[in-house]
Amino acid sequence: RADIALIGLAVMGQNLIxxxxxxxxxxxxxxxxxxKVDDFLANEAKGTKVVGAQSLKEMVSKLKKPRRIILLVKAGQAVDDFIEKLVPLLDTGDIIIDGGNSEYRDTTRRCRDLKAKGILFVGSGVSGGEDGARYGPSLMPGGNKEAWPHIKTIFQGIAAKVGTGEPCCDWLHGQGKNVKIKSGVAHLGERKGTEWVVVVSKVLSRDCLSIPPSILAFAFEEWNKTELDSFLIEITANILKFQDNDGKYLLPKIxxxxxxxxxxxxxxxxxxxxGVPVTLIGEAVFARCLSSLKDERxxxxxxxxxxxxxxFEGDKKSFLEDIRKALYASKIISYxxxxxxxxxxxxxFGxxxxYGGIALMWRGGCIIRSVFLGKIKDAFDRNPELQNLLLDNFFKSAVENCQASWRRVVSTGVQAGIPMPCFTTALSFYDGYRHEMLPANLIxxxxxxxxxxxxxxxxxxGQFIHTNWTGHGGNVSSSSYNA
Incomplete structure (x- = not known):
């Protein structure tokens, strides 16, 4: 009998299988x-031990107990539809795992509803894209903890390995997707922030410094040898130098x-x-929205x-280093x-x-994998109650070292009319966070x-008062009207 079933044979599903x-x-x-099952068995899975099923009933019959079923289908109604069809076929203690990009409230609801029916539900973040799925993703399972002993060997077995072989996978309290979405640090959130600061770095280098693609690609390759060593910097270098069949660079054609x-x-x-000021990721989302207005733009x-x-009249090499430091500082703010x-x-959620362990789960396989994550682990090892990474000595010093460059880049970019939503909002957050007094008293x-x-x-x-500012407004606060 099969150890586990997977529903959904897009490339991610095939590679995970x-x-x-x-x-x-x-x-x-x-x-x-x-x-698609027949095609998969005849091609990609040919010569493997993978088996297929022509119906959900047949699939369930081929599974060991407790049955473990992964759903890799489009988030939303499709997940609920499959769950509805599966429940009558399953027994108490069987496990349904949603590995898609579901909204965390749906994950919470499904966990609760299925628990009432005796089914164990797991919502698992799967990060790393198609390549990660094939050779080792970062996995973030959470949900009904009774399921963990039954899926742990499989999940940690297929996850990316780092260091001395530690798997980039562990059980997360609550819902795995909650952690993935709410943190904003996994690829659902932090990736978008990092993507945009990387993009702006490229635009600044191109528009301000007139650096050709080949040289810019080399610069990103060099950056990837510094503290910016990460998947996104690596692939950006590869994308910048990639040429189409006509010998011209592909990126400008996209x-x-x-x-x-x-x-x-x-x-x-x-x-x-x-009420958490996750401004950089918010700006990254809005920047995508703005980019979609192509015809209007x-x-x-x-x-x-x-x-x-x-x-540009300054030292290009020096300003390029300023951009690198601004990228690093903005990335710190994103995390x-x-x-x-x-x-x-x-x-x-109680x-x-x-937190350090969560950072380590993203060191390998994950789209935001980076040497940077080890520094986050160190920070929380030093102080498990750390309120903000910026208050850790390492990150405090890192931002201070980048600060002058960061401000030069933002001011230069603004003067040149280059949109820099993530650089500017990251710097504004830093300046706001470091101020003891803000003008919110006027608000x-x-x-x-x-x-x-x-x-x-x-x-x-703790004492709330109301002032009769005009002399004819009364002395009763609005909160007292319905008391």
Missing amino acids: LNMNDHGFVVCAFNRTVS KDSAGQKGTGKWTAISALEY IQASKKLMGPQKTQ AQGFMLLRQAATE WTLN QAQRDYFGAHTYELLANP
Whole structure:
């Protein structure tokens, strides 16, 4: 009998099956379009121990107990449809694992509803793309903890390995997808932030310094040998130098309109729900939205003026290093904000999370894999109660070392009219976070002036008062009206 079944034979699903097969697990493959099962067995899975099924009933009959079934289908209704069809075929203690990009509220609901029916539900983040699925992804399972002993060997067996062989997979308190989405640090969130700071670095280098693609690719390769060593920097270098069949660079031919599956949006929504300033990831999502307005931007480019283009007069090599440092500082902010959201989510849901351990799960296989993550682990080892990465001595010093370059890059880019949503918002967050006093006291006064919403005095925290600012507004706060 098969050890596990997987539903959904897109490339990710196929590669995950082949990965499990390589590690000695017998997998039963199923797809709603049954012909895809036959094609997979006759081609990609030929010569393996992978078995197929022509129906869900046949698939379930081929599984060892407790039955373990992975869903890799489109998030939303498709997941619920498969769950509805599977439940009558399963027994108490069987396990359904959703490995798609589901919204975390759906994961919570499914876990609760299936528990009432005796079925164990797991929501697992799967990061690393198609290549990671084939040779070792970062896996973030969570949900009904009773399922973990039954899937641990498989999950940790197929996950990416780092260091002395530690798997980039462990059980996460609560829902795995909750952690993946709310943290904003896994590829659903932090990746989008890092993508945009990398993109802006490329644009700044091209537009300000007029660096040709081949030289810029070399620069990114060199950056990848520094503290910026990461998957996204590596592939950016490869993309910049890739030539099409006609011998011309491919990148300029690609339409500059970025789509999204909603995962970054969910991170931003969670940040707003819990009042955590995850500004960089939010700006990254909005930047994608703006890029999608391609037709409007074409028209606007013909009518809206910006600063006149001028030749860069400074030291190009020095400014390129400034860009590298600005990228590094902005990346630190992205992680710092993500872990702020993760900490708040833990408070909201009563989770006990090993923040350093979570960072280590993303060292390999994951799209945001980076040597940087080990520094996060070190920071939480030094202080498990660390409130913000910026307060750790390593990250504090790193940002201070980059600060002058960061400010030069932002000011130069603004003067040149280059959109830098993530660089600028990251710097604004840093400046706001380091200020003991912010002008929000005026906001509180305004709210009390027009709406009697009250405010606190610094000398009397916890005591909310209302002022009759005009002399004819009354002395009763709006909060007292319905008391």
